[in-house]
Amino acid sequence: MLASLSIRDVVLIEALDLEFGPGLAALTGETGAGKSILLDSLGLALGVRADAGLVRNGAAQASVSASFDLPADHAAFALLAENEMAPEPGEPLLIRRTVKADGGSRAFVNDVAVSAALLRALGGTLVEIHGQHDDRGLLNPRGHRALLDIFARLDGKAVADAHAQWRTAQEALAMAEADVEAAERDREWLEHSVAELTKFAAEPGEEAELAEARSAMQKGARLAEELAAVRAHLDGSEGALAGLRQAARRLDRLSGEHALLAEALAALDRALLEADEAEDKLSRADEAFAYDEGKLEAMEARLFELRGLARKHRVEPDALAALTEELSGRLQRIEAGGEGLAALSREVKLAREAYWAAAEAASAARKAAAARLDAAVAGELAPLKLDAARFRTTIEPLPEAQWGPAGLDRVEFEISTNPGAPFAPLVKIASGGELSRFILALKVALAEEGGAGTMIFDEVDRGVGGAVASAIGERLARLAGRTQLLVITHSPQVAARADGHMLIQKRSDGLVARTGVHALDVGERREEIARMLSGAEVTDEARAQAGKLLGAM
Template identity: 50%
Template sequence: MLLSLGVRDIILIDQLDLAFRPGLNVLTGETGAGKSILLDALGFALGHRGRADLVRSGADLGEVVAEFDVRGNKVVANVLIEAGLPADEDSLLIRRTNTRDGRKTAWVNDRRCSGEVLRRLSSALVEIHGQHDDRGLLDPKGHRDLVDDYADSAPLLEETRNCWTTLAKAQRALRDARIKLEEARQDEEFLRHAIIELDALDPQRGEDAELDITRRQMQAAGRLREDIARADAAIGPQGAEGPLNDALRWVEGAAAALDGLADPSVAALERILAELSDAQSGIGGLLDSLDFDPLELERIEERLFAIRGLARKHGVLADDLARFAQEMRTRLADIDSGADQIADLEDALKSAQRAYDAAARALHTHRVAAAQRLDRAMAAELSPLKMERAVFATEITDGPATAEGTDIVMFTVATNPGAPSGPINKIASGGELSRFLLALKVCLTTRADSLTMIFDEIDRGVGGATADAVGRRLSSIADKAQVLVVTHSPQVAARGGHHWRIAKSVTNGVTTTDVTPLDMDDRVDEIARMLSGDRVTDEARAAARTLLND
């Protein structure tokens, strides 16, 4: 409940302190007196952006202070706890300032806070119904949301949205898989031919380098063997070995006649022949090691050239052919298994569709039941508003599937018996719209006992008995909730438990708005003014007393 509102230097208000009470609080005044300024000030305190010219002319800072009784309001307590603000107090004090250059600062219980926190608190503290906010009720695009709020459909909505997300993912997965399979099938013939080639050659990682080294060695061996063979011939029997053996034989034949003088020469020749034999043995080993099969060289060259040719064909390095071959096999396997994958994805899509359909049906059933309750509640609300013959109906029809289900919701009315029903924004007249709006506001506000409900000229377009009916209904609502009403209707004003008059005055060329609490005599004069205009007559006062005493 709103306990008090303090306003300093806001628009036309210089300084104002109001203490509100439980029940029906009415604010009246002539057109242009500034009745809506109070609502603008309260909205600013609750985090609304506010008008560009919010600060009063000549002032540097505008301020609004609002105090609320929040005992038992768990929503407010939760918001305060989440924001790290004191939440153990029975009252809530909000102060917000605005400088001339537009800088805004807010405090909650003397602690700085953001505008977002104020707006979250606002939804738990007040519900303001302005002169033009019926557009939301008249716009069919918002009717489904209103019914969902009324029905508390949040859990079913969340389930439907989750199923919709899963369904959308399943649809995308199937679509992408089909596109991928179609693209892959365009390369299927190439893949199969490439795999046959690669499998036939079966290139191994590092094989290219090994074959190249072996080939170079074999090519070099052919040239080296020729030189080694010449060396072997040079020291063999037909070369150095023959003359050395002849020399040893000749020296040994002369050794007996030389009395030992030839012995060193014989020994040296023997050593030379022994070393020559070792050289022959080594050269023979070299010849054996350099011996190779020309056909093997040809085979190695053919495989090396085949590997390199295949690498060039596929645009990869020779060492990457094995990996490339595995990639080709994987792509072909994907094609071969694509049909099975598509079948699995189709099954997943069917399952997701069934889950979404079930969630949407459950949500639809929940909405239909809520719509029936709303229609009954509206019938009960319209009767005391002198519209007992009007029929309000919440129509739910099939629409395209969305994350919020498959329902199209529209509020329809028939204002007279036998008259055709139609959308509320096309059938109801101005005065009827006001009463439909009031009834809807009452029915759709499910937390009225914890909210301060504010109505800004909800009675526009009606008068006489109808205005009296609106006043009586507002008074009835105020029996269990605090209600603030800005009104031009004397019938509504007379129903108020507390009454303030808003007036505009000019002093020294400065225009200000003042709000004055009225006692019973003042109320008689104010309601008489509302009945008769500027010239208040005794007859108007008598009529005012009648309204107040009714």
């Protein structure tokens, strides 16, 4: 709810600080006292277009600050969270707007600068202002479907979920169709590429293996003569190994004659072991460096072809195997595309049918609720001197292209204000007082939950009195049991229903006129209601009548 309002240098208001409580608050005062300035000031804080004409004459700028105490689940906090501005839990929401005399304006939410667009969106969640020139709230057809759903206690989750599943199925089908269409255009290229890649059968890591083997074979060709010379020194009857073995056999017969000979034999045996190991490694080196001209040519040809295929398909050589699988899969999807598209089409059809069933159930619930709402509003019209008016809730089917998460329906509240007159949108009503009373009737009938936490009615009692004014006051009080409500009124019957009463007065020192607001105590309140009853001169009879009105409430 609106907790406080501070106004500085707005038109006739030099400095004004107001505090508000729950329930119904009445603002009264003589015509021209400045009640509209209060609404303009609050509208400025809520994002209405800034007008330099609001700046008090001689002041550099005007400023308005509004503080709101809101429950944790209020829509304003969700909106701020979307803009990464969520306040700390338990903090009030403070809005401040300034307008310079040259027309420039700035807006702040909890001391953080915000755009005018965000401020307007935020203001729409906080306060509803219903008056002659209001074109928001109940007058906006875009919100009528949601209001009817609240009245019907309709849970739209089933429709929204079914719509999401239908859209997902449609998107999957569209993507599959696009893939098949694109793939079909590339079919000839795919067939050639898959055949070529499959025949070549590249393997991951093959390039490195071929390059290493080719390098080894090329080295073998260069080292073959040297290795042959080394083998000649070691092998054969005249080679070093044969000489070592012959020497070891002879020394073995002599080793028992002296310890040194035994040690010499042991050293010779170790040399033979090392020489045998050297011979083994030379043999393995021969195998590693084995040079086969035909094999080398084949190896180089495959390596060059491998790299050529990689360049052709713009991938690394090691990725050719994966590319073969990918292109083969695309080709298979083309061949199986008809079956896949048929399956996805069936899923779309089933999802559409499920959405239609959920949306039709919601439409039926709306139609039943519309009949109840029409009857409830009709019951409120006569006491508010709108007995010639008729109200109806129009529900029309939307074209399929406009079906959405909320269903198949367009909903709009319409009225006919005179017998025989056609029904028209609420916003077409000409009389401001009539419009405010009609909105009051609709608000009471809807028993709306989840709307703005504060509502303001501007002269809802215009042009009526007596029993009608009492009926308006009774309905305002009833509505104020669910939400904070401020009413600007000229009716003593309405003012007497309020939980709190503020008097708006304009004073002049002969040079400058100023507007002020005074919260009335019990005695002052009786005096003000007596003034509203009697006019310029307050009589004892008017005071007695004011006391009766207050006592009856």
